[in-house]
Amino acid sequence: MTKLLAIENAHIAYGKVEAVRGATLDVNANEIVTIVGANGAGKTTLLNAIMGILPLRGSVVFSGQQISRFEIEDRVAAGLCIVPEHRELFGTMTVEENLQLGGFRVPRATAAREQERVYTLFPRLKERRTQLAGTLSGGEQQMLAMGRALMSQPRLLMLDEPSLGLAPLIVADIFRTIGELRQAGVSVLLVEQNARAALEIADRAYVMELGEFIMSGSAKEISGDQRVVASYLGFQHDEQSRH
Numbered sequence: 205m206t207k208l209l210a211i212e213n214a215h216i217a218y219g220k221v222e223a224v225r226g227a228t229l230d231v232n233a234n235e236i237v238t239i240v241g242a243n244g245a246g247k248t249t250l251l252n253a254i255m256g257i258l259p260l261r262g263s264v265v266f267s268g269q270q271i272s273r274f275e276i277e278d279r280v281a282a283g284l285c286i287v288p289e290h291r292e293l294f295g296t297m298t299v300e301e302n303l304q305l306g307g308f309r310v311p312r313a314t315a316a317r318e319q320e321r322v323y324t325l326f327p328r329l330k331e332r333r334t335q336l337a338g339t340l341s342g343g344e345q346q347m348l349a350m351g352r353a354l355m356s357q358p359r360l361l362m363l364d365e366p367s368l369g370l371a372p373l374i375v376a377d378i379f380r381t382i383g384e385l386r387q388a389g390v391s392v393l394l395v396e397q398n399a400r401a402a403l404e405i406a407d408r409a410y411v412m413e414l415g416e417f418i419m420s421g422s423a424k425e426i427s428g429d430q431r432v433v434a435s436y437l438g439f440q441h442d443e444q445s446r447h
Contacts, residue, residue, distance in 0.1 A: 205232040208360055208391050214262035216253045223249045224415045231360060231391050238394040238402040240436055241412035247395040248289060251362050255279060255286045267359065281309065283359035289368060291349040295338025299329050302337050302348055306355030315355060322351035325381055343374030361385065362393045379405055399436040403427045
């Protein structure tokens with residue numbers, strides 16, 4: 205497999221407090237990788253540092269290029285993009301205007317093509333293309349945030365808690381689309397509170413506790429580990445076993 209992203213010995217600190225210590229992670233082309241862990245484990249911090257939002261001490265190689273000193277816009281140009289936990293849409297702008305902002309770096313003809321691709325992935329956005337983003341439902345806003353990120357033609361899309369606050373049926377739609385992204389050649393690095401759903405669509409997984417990776421392997425291996433079941437899947441596992 206072609207290695208797309210390689211993080212080695214990453215350390216990330218808030219002042220004197222080290223939030224992530226010695227993290228090593230990789231994502232291959234056409235692969236979905238998820239990071240499982242409790243709130244406060246350092247998952248979001250790591251994504252933000254990979255994107256250049258936070259400083260990182262260590263190595264970040266993307267598509268064969270060392271990008272640890274790149275500015276955010278240079279990482280986007282290289283093919284890296286993030287959908288943050290709180291989506292950060294422009295609520296007073298329409299769906300279409302938000303998408304156009306996501307594609308401002310690409311040629312107009314390319315942006316138009318990518319916009320149609322987004323509408324194919326998320327037909328609901330096409331129906332609401334003239335609607336203000338701030339008036340969309342939570343699920344529609346998540347779709348728009350993902351669509352806006354895809355307008356920049358990323359090779360790796362990082363998703364931070366895409367199911368947060370969404371109804372189960374909408375979550376199923378979001379995760380189905382994430383799977384379709386892999387088929388379309390977009391790799392995904394996923395941080396998700398719904399560990400079971402994330403592990404079901406992921407190829408590989410890492411488990412993070414208190415800023416360190418304590419386990420990694422195939423999603424199937426991680427799902428079957430008794431420590432993971434007890435810490436992150438236990439309640440869901442018990443519920444399913446009753447039916």
